[in-house]
Amino acid sequence: GAVVSQHPSRVICKSGTSVKIECRSLDFQATTMFWYRQFPKQSLMLMATSNEGSKATYEQGVEKDKFLINHASLTLSTLTVTSAHPEDSSFYICSATDTNEQFFGPGTRLTVL
Amino acid sequence: GENVEQHPSTLSVQEGDSAVIKCTYSDSASNYFPWYKQELGKGPQLIIDIRSNVGEKKDQRIAVTLNKTAKHFSLHITETQPEDSAVYFCASNSGGTSYGKLTFGQGTILTVHP
Numbered sequence: 001g002a003v004v005s006q007h008p009s010r011v012i013c014k015s016g017t018s019v020k021i022e023c024r025s026l027d028f029q030a031t032t033m034f035w036y037r038q039f040p041k042q043s044l045m046l047m048a049t050s051n052e053g054s055k056a057t058y059e060q061g062v063e064k065d066k067f068l069i070n071h072a073s074l075t076l077s078t079l080t081v082t083s084a085h086p087e088d089s090s091f092y093i094c095s096a097t098d099t100n101e102q103f104f105g106p107g108t109r110l111t112v113l
Numbered sequence: 114g115e116n117v118e119q120h121p122s123t124l125s126v127q128e129g130d131s132a133v134i135k136c137t138y139s140d141s142a143s144n145y146f147p148w149y150k151q152e153l154g155k156g157p158q159l160i161i162d163i164r165s166n167v168g169e170k171k172d173q174r175i176a177v178t179l180n181k182t183a184k185h186f187s188l189h190i191t192e193t194q195p196e197d198s199a200v201y202f203c204a205s206n207s208g209g210t211s212y213g214k215l216t217f218g219q220g221t222i223l224t225v226h227p
Contacts, residue, residue, distance in 0.1 A: 006156075032212065043202060043217045044157070093156050097212035104149075104156040 002028045004096045006105040021079045021108045023094030029074035030096035038091040050077045084112045115140040119218025134221045136203035137185040145206040146186045150199045193225045
């Protein structure tokens, strides 16, 4: 199947700093990418839907000014957590679709100290 | 919006036994129901999916059944093996596509004892 990568796989940062997470579709062009957040022992919660060249659509309760999403090309979407705080510590997972199937990335573990 | 309930939250079986995980959904417009396996520290992997025009689908030791009238679907794993141990999530897509927005169940931690 198609491959979706995320970088970095783990990141530790200090409170107040910003962190960027990349999501790439390696062997297909992704018309849409999704960003999910997963807290320990919980399910995946959709944060936003990202379409190439347009603004992301955020789910209710997700602060768009805190979680900046850029989908500049059909193979790359980035999530920037601005002014991160300990409560933002979580597992962030992206998925990418090629209008036929949805493929998930391996996730990025963010720890904010 | 769509609400997906998943049971049980934990399931422990002996190697070789069968395991069944059940999910219910609320949106009658939902037409696509995938199941994912997630190992510790990794992203979810699609293991099987079913669409509303089909009542059952099987892939080797894994099967999924769907009852649209009752709005529930189930994952069946036969002849379980220790490597089946993981967290399993059901999901639904009210848009009916395999590539649209998904609503996930709460997850089931499956442990298969050798």
